[in-house]
Amino acid sequence: MKTLKIDQLRPTQVTHGMREIRDKTKAYRSLTGHDLEMAIAEKPVPVVLGPGGAPFVIDHHHVATALWRADVKRVPVVLVSDLSSLSTAGFWLTMENNRWTYPYDAHGRRVSFTDMREHVWELDDDEFRSLSASVRDVGGYEKTAVPLEEFRWSDFLRRNLPLPENDAEFDALVRQAVKLAKSKAALGLPGYLGPSD
Structure with missing residues (x-):
């Protein structure tokens, strides 16, 4: 190679x-x-x-x-x-x-x-790009072959959540972001999983 x-x-x-x-x-x-x-x-x-x-x-x-x-x-x-x-x-x-x-x-x-x-x-650095990866890694959405999927999720999270100022805020935001990712508001984004049963 x-x-x-x-x-x-x-x-x-x-x-x-x-x-x-x-x-x-x-x-x-x-x-x-x-x-x-x-x-x-x-x-x-x-x-x-x-x-x-x-x-x-x-x-x-x-x-x-x-x-x-x-x-x-x-x-x-x-x-x-x-x-x-x-x-x-x-x-x-x-x-x-x-x-x-x-x-x-x-x-x-x-x-x-x-x-x-x-x-x-x-x-x-884009904190929301890191957030989208963290949300995917903990099962908030599935990885797909859709080009630029992480950026679509980043922009969705950026529109709906505050910018974290430190590590503690970021960690807390991951939990909020997972809930948001599984809500109807995220319907249509690549890898969307829907509400948890």
């Missing part, structure tokens, strides 16, 4: 969840040798080649960032599409049409593609 240096990978989103990255980084740092190699091989990073042949990450931004923070320099990649022949404008239009990019900041506001970061580890 082909590998690329993590510092070559270009992000296609503006935010990520630092809580999730810290947890993943800690997990990767706890592994050595064959165990670390297997963990890295489990999550190849899907990329699309853009203008100039630059590899743009369309999933696993958190994985790539956590590995970089754990001093891993290269990751296996899977080529999803080669759009290197397109103009910059045509590239981003195609990326958006395929739902391979999410140009929104931590407040849910659209940003220009020219404001995309250069490296995966430079993304802004």
